[in-house]
Amino acid sequence: MQRDGSHSSRMALGRRSVLAAGAGTLTSLQWGTSTAHAAPAGKVTLAWHTNIAARWLDPQQHDGTASPDNFLMAMHDGLIKNFRDKLYDHTALAERFEFAEDAKSATFWLRSGAKFHDGSPVTPADVQWSYEHYHGAWGEVLREQTQSVEVVDDKTVRFHFKDPFLDFPILFGTANVCGAGWVVPAKYYREVGQSGFLRKPIGAGPYRLVSHEPGVKIEFEAFSDYYRPVGIRQLTMMSIPEAATRVAMLERGEADIIYFVPGELIDRVKNNSKLRLAPVVSGNWWLEFPGFQNPSSPFHDKRVRQAISLAINRDAINDAECGGMGVVDGNWINNDVEYGMEWPKWPYDLNKARQLMAEAGHPSGFNVDWVTPTPNYYSRGERIVSQLQAIGIKSKLQVMERGVFLKRLQGGLKEWPGVQIIFAATRIGGTWSNWYDTHFKCGGFNAKDFFCVKQLDDMFTKYQASYDRSERKRLAEQIQRTMLEEYYFVPVFRHAFVNAIGPRIAASKWQDVFPTITTGYCYPWEDIRLV
């Protein structure tokens, strides 16, 4: 049975490999004559919505979140990547790749003439070094699964795995999950070290770094040797943490694209005929209860978790935070990834919620030490704090800078003492398993010891070990269903990451500027054009 299943899976993989290779060839043909295109012109300014962490310029330190990819896509490049409607297998520095039928190896043929910004060629040795020295998110998983990286010849590199590694291409090619497939110049990196690289990073992407004011501003210019035409000559990314300032910059023409227009400013942009909102339906938001397995936690009782779900007015949050442009669905995992399930909208019923709280022994509610929303969406946390008061749950809002928040997540329960609710959010591409593995599995990257539901983790192990696609689908759905029916997580909504575009940017619709379906950011950067 398993052998048959494996065979079927291998067949599917084989087809995918052929398709990927074919796509690569097409891409090469399409963009192979980049010199025939117009030279890059003009200047575009992006107003970024948080501080800019220096490590985001180094793919080797990818933190597993949907922030570094905005920067990686500008100045670095991967062998394969998520790109427009391609989830992970758009051929970039590789002109083609082949994933073996038995999923035990993957071979990449490098694009001819691909160069780093210092003029040195991108070689298989760079790919090998980047992969072997990668120490960011999913690095451990990749190391455990990889037997060796072989430089076959001056254009070819092959990854050998200890066991069939079905998720390899997805991990390798999804920029907002993992940076192992992003190639850095090995010799330079070795020479300058990590700190030196952060100060003066060199990549192989469409834009090269001109200047970097740490935490303030990054200026790029078009890389003339990039293998695709680059539309804009100068690209500036500025950290503008204050939303009202970002909107004012767009209104004044000081910025051309701004990320994250909060709910209270959406109408201001909407009412300006020169500006265009770009409500990218993006990440999912859900409530999680670290340590709910502990019998002393009030969240140990399923009825409490269900009551919380019933007390959340999801439509109100969507209206207030995203001008109603988000999607109130039922799953905490996006439905645009492999095996992501559809789930109906959850009911809002305060009476039933109060009844469940009483049945659970909390007729007057209880105190929660902190509700911590994913930074910097603090007003969303305030709405949760406020709505939970209706069933007697009294809590306080805890705000953190994004880097601190992520690191504390990765610290596990010891970083979250007492009774805590995390209003978590993410946007992970590729497959549902990335979501589960990162956010729920015991020891997961952002889950650590928060939940640890053995029954589900066992099923997940079985899922990972299986090469049978139908079995994998069944297990994936069973795990998601259990999580939702048991209210281990309480999904809230899929938000619209509301961005805005100024009048100088060429676009007939906002999707022209935000074409990549796996992200809320406006890459591919090289395709941005001015009017």
Place this chain on the structure above:
Amino acid sequence: MGQFIIRRTLYAIATLFILSLTIFLVVRLTGDPVMLLAEPGAQEEDLELVRKEWGLDRPLPVQYAAFVKNILTGELGQSFNYEMPVSTLYFQRLPNSLELALAATLISFLIGIPTGIISAVRVNSVWDHVGKTIALLGLSVPGFWLGLVMILVFSVWLGWLPTSGQGGWRNLVMPSVALGWYFAASLLRLTRSSMLEVLRSEYIKLARLKGLPAFVVIAVHAFKNALIPVLTLAGINLVIMLNAAVIIEVIFAWPGIGRLLYEGIFQRDFPLVQGIVMEAGVMIVVINLMVDILYAYIDPRIRLTR
């Protein structure tokens, strides 16, 4: 005089010692910075390695001694987040903050001192009420609100000024007004009270009896003497504006020390926060020391009574 200077210098050193100890301990109360320094998914042994690399595995007294040694040698340590020397980061941002602080000081002078003088000279008149209203607004209207309103009015509606960032003088107008506004109010109040005190003094009455013109009495005799506490306050204000204009620098995306401090606090970047606070502390203590010595030099009663 010599004894006075030595005593004051020792007080200043003690103040800096207490400040260094306080900031060293307080930043460590915010949590373990290693969680921010280690690579994602790091195991306990990786965390230990990072602790060792940054010297965070050593006992607190040893860490403190290293911190003090760094300060004495002019080094402020290495920023965890930027992986750069704190002094480099600090001095990169210092000119920007200095530019903003000087402009804000100028604004606060232009608003605070003339209005304070007029309020004092025309005490209880309409002008005095206007001055008191300005002072009240200055102290009660938050800088961040004023900043956002100015962006809306002068950048978006009128289109006169850029919204944010650093560039020419036009970039400087709104942040310096938003920052200088509060300090203008405090200068106004101090100028007014100081002028009122001087105007009631015997020598001013004598000057008036001698028939000196009002302008000469106010500008030459009264204002000169009323200016001493005002300048002292202005000096301290300048140091505060230089190092702690956090909110204004964030709103106007001004790349100064205040914003660097904001980033350091949120990233638990101990060396960065410690370094900025110590730099600010040293500036304030040194300025105070110089003022004390200057006072004692000008007025011998001070060095005898203190």
